[in-house]
Amino acid sequence: NAGVTQTPKFRILKIGQSMTLQCTQDMNHNYMYWYRQDPGMGLKLIYYSVGAGITDKGEVPNGYNVSRSTTEDFPLRLELAAPSQTSVYFCASSYYGQGTGDEQYFGPGTRLTVT
Amino acid sequence: AQKITQTQPGMFVQEKEAVTLDCTYDTSDQSYGLFWYKQPSSGEMIFLIYQGSYDEQNATEGRYSLNFQKARKSANLVISASQLGDSAMYFCAMRTSAGGTSYGKLTFGQGTILTVHP
Numbered sequence: 001n002a003g004v005t006q007t008p009k010f011r012i013l014k015i016g017q018s019m020t021l022q023c024t025q026d027m028n029h030n031y032m033y034w035y036r037q038d039p040g041m042g043l044k045l046i047y048y049s050v051g052a053g054i055t056d057k058g059e060v061p062n063g064y065n066v067s068r069s070t071t072e073d074f075p076l077r078l079e080l081a082a083p084s085q086t087s088v089y090f091c092a093s094s095y096y097g098q099g100t101g102d103e104q105y106f107g108p109g110t111r112l113t114v115t
Numbered sequence: 116a117q118k119i120t121q122t123q124p125g126m127f128v129q130e131k132e133a134v135t136l137d138c139t140y141d142t143s144d145q146s147y148g149l150f151w152y153k154q155p156s157s158g159e160m161i162f163l164i165y166q167g168s169y170d171e172q173n174a175t176e177g178r179y180s181l182n183f184q185k186a187r188k189s190a191n192l193v194i195s196a197s198q199l200g201d202s203a204m205y206f207c208a209m210r211t212s213a214g215g216t217s218y219g220k221l222t223f224g225q226g227t228i229l230t231v232h233p
Binding site: 056092094102109 | 119150152158159160162165206208218219220221222223224225226
């Protein structure tokens, strides 16, 4: 199993540009999540999905969009990039989303700089 | 609202000694889970240990143990016999089940940087 994979690893965007961060998991997990991590801070939830076709906002959704057409893929779209979106983005997945244990498995992250 | 507080921005420990990283949480939910993740300088998030709110025993995983004090709302991570490879950022996180389900969403603390000296 590759686990959770994210592309690209690094990206520099100009203000106003758009891009899609890709996330794929091969563990047949129902639940998927996008977090952002600002320098020296903990992770904050952007969006999450409980299955194909079902997504919902997290704590910091403004400026982002998601879709979930398959169990495996959960892309994050940035429209009109702003410097405040400079961050490291992590995708994660879990099987049940609740219950005993059931930790989230994280991808390696995408480091995004908006200038 | 759920909140996780890690009051130690940085901690230092001598190799082979034990260290405790503090975590306090705030929730009104009865059912919740507490996680610790390690983030080395390479950036990936590594799951270490989990404690459920109804678990009566403190969780242990190898050199990691979780000192769970429910009344004090604390879930401190204890690393025994520290190794140089333990130098990393450590995050405490909480998953609550408000209304019966949380969809697994995690709330993270700000982290503690642990440095292990030889």
